[in-house]
Amino acid sequence: MTSESILLIGRDTRNAREVLGTHADRLDRRAVVDDVEVVTYESEPTRELRGALERISADTVYAVPMCVAPTHDTIHGVPAALSSVPGDVRYCEPLGRSPAVTDVIAERGTELVPASDDASLVLVGTGSSSKPYYRRTADYHAARLREQSGYGEVLTCYLLQNPAVECVRYNVTKGRSVAVPLFLTRTEATEGRIPDELELARGGIEYADPFGEHPRITDAVHAEVERQRILTLDATPSATPFEARLSPTRRPAPTDGEGVQR
Template sequence: MTDELLLVSRAHAREVAERHAARLRDRDVADNVAVETYDHDPSELDVDADGTTYVVPMAAAPGRDTAQGIPGALPTARHCEPVGASPAVTRALEDRAREVVEAGSDASLALVAFGDTSRSGQRDATEEHAARLREESAFGEVTTAYLLQNPAAECVRYNLTGDRAVAVPFFVAPCEETERALPEKLELDRGGLAYADPLGAHEAVTDAIEAELAKARAIDSGTASVQPVATDGSGDA
C-alpha cells in the first residue's frame, strides 16, 4: 500500500507548495509527495488516491477550508493541521524579519495577518507566534495587527516604539493581500517601516510539513493521543 503526502493550497500558492514538495521528495518522507490546488472552493479538488493519503493544508491558520472544505473534498484522507499553525513557523517569521532589519532591543517587529472578525483561528495562530517571538527573538518589541480586525494594519507604524521597525506578513505565499493591500495600509511609501517577505519556501515551513506528517503517522500507529485534524477558524491565505 502506498503512502502519499498531499499538499493542498489555493492556486496562488502553487509555486510555493511545489518547492516544499520538491524538498520533501528529496527527504524521502513518503512514497509520493504531490500538490493539489483550488481557486475558490476545495470542492474543486479532484484527487483519486490509492493507499494512505496524508493532507497538509498550505494555509497560515485554521479556517473554513481546512476544517470543512478540504476534509469534505477528500473524505478518505488523513487530515493534518494547516502548516502555518506549527511552532516551527515562528523561526521562519523571525528569519524573514531579520532579512530586512537587524534584531536588537531598539528594533520592533509587527506580525501582520489577514484576520477575521467572526472566527478566531487566524488570530490565535498569530498571537501564539508573536508570544514565542517575544520570548525567543532578540527584537525588543513584537506586536500584531490585522487586515480585517483590530489592532488594524493602518495603525502599525503609529504603535511601534523602536527606532527601527519591520512588518512581517503572516501569509504562506505572495498574494493580493501581501502585494497590494498590506503595503497600502502600512503606508510603506512613506518610509520608516521595512517590509518582509511572506513565509514562502523557507525551510522551516518544510520542517513544519514534515512534522505534521510524522504526528499523523504516530496517531495512526497508536503512539500519539491527539488527532491532528484542523479546527474551525479563519485565515486560509
C-alpha cells in the same frame, strides 16, 4: 505493502504552484513517503479538485492544507473534497502553529531590520474577529519571539480585526520596524492591501516577504506528517486534533453545479 502519499493542498495564489512544488520536491527527496503530490484550487475545492483526488492511488494519504491558520476552506470545503480520495486520508493541521514557522518569521524580519532593543517586529495576519484562528496563531509566535528574539517589542495586527494593520505605524514605539506577513504565498493582500495600509511609501517600516519556499516550512510539513503517524497509533478522541477529525465526517453538499449550495 501499504503505500503512503503526502498531498499538499493550497489556494491558487500568485506563486502557490511554484512554492508548493518546491516543498513537494524536497519532501520527495527525503523519501518521507512513496509519493508527494500538489493540488491547488481557485475558489471551490470540492468541485475543482474532485478529478485529481480521485486519481490518487496511495493506500494512506497525509493531506496537508498549506496555509497558516484554519480557514473556512480548510474546515468545510477541503475536507468535503477529500472524500473523493479512494484511500485512507489523514487530514493534517495547517502549519501556522509549528515552531519552525517562528524561525521563518524571525529570519524574514532580521534580513531587513536586525533584532535590537530599538527595533520593532510586527506580525501581520488576516482573519475575522468572529474566528480566533489567526489571532491564536499570531499570538503564539509573538509570545515565542518576545522570549527568543532580541527585538525591543513584538506586535501583532490583522487585516480584518483589531488591532488593525492601518494602525501599526502609530502603535510601534521603537525607532526601526519591520512587518512580516503571516502568509505562505504571495497574494493580493501581501502585494497590495497590506503595503497600502502600512503606508510603506512614507518610510520607517520595512516589509518582509511571505514564508514562501523557506526550507523550515518543508520541515514543518514533515513534522506534521510524522505527528499524524504517531496520533494514528492513539485512536482516542482527545488525541486527534480538530482538523484531522473533519475529513472522515465532511461530505460534499448538493450544489447547482456552480458550487452554490442548494
